[in-house]
Amino acid sequence: MCSSTPNTEREVLPTNVKPFHYNITLEPDLEKFTFDGEETIEFNVNERTDYISLNSLEITVSEANVNGVPVSSITFDEKAQTVTFKLDDHLVEGSVAKLHIKFQGILNDQMAGFYRSSYEQDGKKKYLATTQFEPTDCRRAFPSYDEPSAKATFSISLIADKDLVCLSNMDEKETTLLSDNKKKVEFNKSPLMSTYLVACIVGDLRHVDSVVEYKVPIKVYATPGMEHLGKYSADVAAKCLAFFDKKFDIDYPLPKCDMVAIHDFSAGAMENFGLITYRNTDLLIDASKADVNTKLRVTEVVAHELAHQWFGNLVTMDFWDGLWLNEGFATWMSWYAVDSLYPEWKVWESYVSDSLQHALGLDSLRSSHPVEVPVKKAEEINQIFDAISYSKGSSILKMLSKWLGEETFIKGVSNYLKKHKWGNTQTSDLWDALSAASGKDVVEVMDIWTKKIGYPVVKVSEEDGKITVTQNRFLNTNDVKPEEDETLYPIFLALKTSNGVEDLTLDSRSKTIDLSTKDDFFKINADQFGIYRTAYETSRWNKLGQAGVEGKLSVEDRVGLVADAGSLASAGYIETTNLLDLVKLWTKEENYVVWDEIINRIGAIKKAFIFSDESITEGLKSFVLDLIKEKTSSISWDYSSENLSFAEEQLRVSFFSAAVNNGDKKAIEFAQSAFEAYIAGDENAFSPSFRSIIFNAVAKNGDRKTYDKLLALLKTTKIVDEEGAILRSLGSFRDPEIIDSVLGLLKEGSIVRQQDIYKPMAGLTTHVVGINKFWAWFQENAEELEKRFPPGSSLFSAVVRLSTSSFTTSEKKAEIEKFFANKETKGYDQALAQSLDVISSKISWTQRDTTELQQWLNASGYKQ
Known part of the structure; x- marks a missing residue:
């Protein structure tokens, strides 16, 4: 029902009435896995009408009245996910209507709506009730x-056993003891907020408080015995909230901030106003035993969710096509906060190899989508929670902050938040605020970046002291059609020479620039702020490699060069050997981010050629070992209590990972002996930062006994991030029978939680046996798998992508297309299209470069 709606193409509710307050009581039953609900919704009546429609899904309404008069009929539309209450008489325009409903729902196990999460305690399986409403699952908990x-205000009450903890967005108002050992906990009335930010939790929980002072209480909750692992995150939260208070010049608006670790959780975390929920692994951490990457990840996730309390919660996009406003900004702001609070981590260096490359990778596919993507139906929304909304969105903001200046950018954001607090906005509102703060025409420049799909490649040609730069659409399949290449982006060239950085803009197809430099050095896109690839002439790659050796390039420059070369080579814009010639000069490189990018890009070549002649893969492994041998010869893998800096530990991890994964015998022997010592009880057998590498190494080279040891450790470990490391390693086994056992675990579901199903799958995609068996298993179990996830689930999309995207041949692409040809793919059609694009790119790559790559490896002495 779409009458009286501002955009009739969207499947939204009528605007004949508008809610302004909900009074809700929910009572979950943790034995029957159901819940009872009662609510009164107060509406402003916008026009004369005799019905009220609400979103509702898997809810049974047992009673309904408006202003005390029973409704004449209740009609459900399962496809539209609505319930309509018909009235005998009409509501009068300008009046207030109160709809009172009693209803029942399912405490489901799909990690959506009001659902149950399970955990083991004292040998018994226990449950808690929790919520996940974003984007459109509040309707599973109460009609709304x-x-x-x-936006509306909410007065929420929870009824539960008197010994259980009840939490919601606001602080507790009062608790009333009821009969049957139950209690009713009423919470104070909330400020205005969207339904997707409402949250309720009932369970046996314990908490720790932040020891860092902040003006409102900050608590981290977890199931009994795990609460102490929340201390690190509680203190990070206090620092972040104080930081955001100052930067936004707006105080955190709620009376408390709770963060809760949930055992079953589909995303990483959810920014519910005042009651933020997380996967255990993204909140709970023993800082003394966690590896450096886990510590960084937890810090960034906490900062991200807290940034949302202002950007997303206080000010909210008006519809889901503006999702990037929430997620892109929270991503940028989390990096900004972490860099300010922990400057020794130098996270902006990592940003170039992390968020920026995620954005460029996905956006290089023909099946990508604009940052501001039109969405009309509920099942379309989950598909845009991806690297475009998060990573490209944040990269656009990073580019914009560089153009405007950081202080001006933050001032503009603060003004935007102040003007629109408690309201809803569109992207243009942010652009207007930034234009006013900077005096620049932000709309003209940024609209193209958010409303157009893809990004450009800037081709550089050289002649007589001048360079000509030309922009065209970049696709990883390098088959751009004329109609796909009509957009001209405003590109910030940031030309770096020995004279410094010159701020130039390319807003036409081509431009010629006089270098006027004292030497032959230049690089486009200084410090890699721009969202594009740069394709140089063949001879320039070697010169840039030498410039890196000579210290003329920043860390961001070096990472960006490697990333550009790798991506351009995979698409055929340059030769793959250009990448290898570039990085072979950097054997003395000291920065772990640069090394990680080098290893990842060579790893991408190995993945593309995984079904090709094995000599290529083996030759590339030898090349990597040759690259790192100068560094690894002076590094010990043995665990030491010496205090390494963050960067030193990261560098050691990078080299150990590269050595193990490329067949270094000493590194593999160390991994195996350290694993056996650890299993035998030596907690200091290896650095916590080596945990994932060692588990993968022993699995890759392991037998059934190794598998049994890892499985036993999985069942007993008390280290939160160790569980994830084991799960990822299970897919690394090469033995077909063991792989069958792993796939059996995924299907059975008691050991590998539904939320973690993708972790062993990711390991299976790293080797030929795993790729083939995984795809065969998926085909057999596709229907059952799809039923296990809610419609449009991002987890099921991930399973589709993982099971298909590792193939590299036309035959397999055709087989995949045939399998899905007659299936209803809505909810994951974009993931499938992206997989097929990736396969097409690898088909072209292997057909184009196999002979040349073999010749280069042979000529360089890496013949197998």
């Missing part, structure tokens, strides 16, 4: 106007 623009 489940749209971000329909």
Whole structure:
């Protein structure tokens, strides 16, 4: 029902009434896995009408009245996910209507809506009830106007056993003891917020408080015995909230901030206003035993969710096509906060190899989508929670902050938040605020970046002291059609020479620039702020490699060069050997981010050629070992209590990972002996930062006994991030029978939680046996798998992508297309299209470069 709606193409509710307050009581039953609910919704009546429609899914309504008068009929539309209450008489325009409903729902196990999460305690399986409403699952918990623009206030009450903890967005108002050992906990009335940010939790929980002072209480909750692992995150939260208070010049608006670790959780975390929920692994951490990457990840996730309390919660996009406003900004702001609070981590160096490359990777596919993507139906929304909304969105903001200046950018954001607090906005509102703060025409420049799909490649040609730069659409399949290449982006060239950095803009197809430098050095896109690839002439790659050796390039420059070369080579814009010639000069490189990018890009070549002549893969392994031998010869893998800096530990991890994964015998022997010592009880057998590498190494080279040891450790470990490391390693086994056992675990579901199903799958995609068996298993179990996830689930999309995207031949592409040809793919059609694009790119790559790559490896002495 779409009458009286501002955009009739969207499947949204009528605007004949608008809710302004919900009074809700929920009572979950943790034995029957159901819940009872009662609510009164107060509406402003916008026009004369005799019905009220709400979003509702898997809810049974047992009673309903409006202003005390029973409704004449209740009609459900399962496809539209609505319930309509018909009235005998009309509501009068300008009046207030109160709809009172009693209803029942399912405490499901799909990690959506009001659901149950299980855990083991004292040998018994226990449950808690929790919520996940973003984007459109509030309707599973109570009938509502489940749209971000329909902000309202909420008075929430929870009924539960008197010994259980009840939490919601606001602080507790009062608790009343009821009969049957139950209690009713009423929470204070919330400020205006969207339904997707409402949260309720009932369970046996314990908490720790932040020891870092902040003006409102900050608590981290977990199931009994795990709460102490929340200390690190509680203190990070206090620092972040104080940081955001100052930067936004707006105080955190709620009376408390709770963060809760949930055992079953589909995403990484969810920014519910005042009650933020997380996967255990993204909140709970023993800082003394965690590896450096886990510590960084937890810090960034906490900062991300807290940034949302202002950007997303206080000010909210008016509909889901503006998702990037929430996620892109929270991503940028989390990096900004972590860099300010922990400057020794130098996270902006990592940003170039992390968020920027995720954005460029996905956006190089023909099946990508604009940052501001039109969405009309509920099942389309989950598919845009991806690297475009998060990583490209944040990269656009990073580019914009560089153009405007960081202080001006933050001032503009603060003004935007102040102007629109408690309201809803569109992207243009942010551009207007930034234009006003900077005096620059932000709309003209940035609209293209958010409303157009893809990004450009800037081709550089050289002649007589001048360079000509030309922009065209970049696709990883290098088959751009004329109609796909009509957009001209405003590109910030940031030309770096020995004279410094010159700020130039390319807003036409081509431009010629006089270098006027004292030497032959130049690089486009200084410090890699721009969202594009740069394709140089063949001879320039070697010169840039030498410039890196000579210290003329920043870390971001070096990472960006390697990333550009790798991506351009995979697409055929340059030769793959250009990448290898570039990085072979950097054997003395000291920065771990640069090394990680080098290893990852060579790893991408190995993945593309995984079904090709084995000599290529083996030759590339030899090449990597040759690259790192000068560094690894002076590094010990033995665990030491000496205090390494963050960067030193990261560098050691990078080299150990590269050595193990490329067949270094000493590194593999160390991994195996350290694993056996660890299993035998030596907690200091290896650095916590080596955990994932060692587990993968022993699995890759392991037998059934190794598998049994890892499985036993999985069942007993008390280290939160160790569980994830084991799960990822299970897919690394090469033995077909063991792989069958792993796939059996995924299907059975008691040992590998549904939320973690993708972790062993990712390991299976790293080797030929695993890729083939995984795809065969997926085909057999596709229907059952799809039923296990809610419609449009991002987890099921990930399973589709993982099971298909590792293939590299036309025959397999055709087989995949045939399998899905007659299936209803809505909810994951974009993931499937992206997989097929990736396969097409690898088909072209292997057909184009196999002979040349073999010749280069042979000529360089890496013949197998």
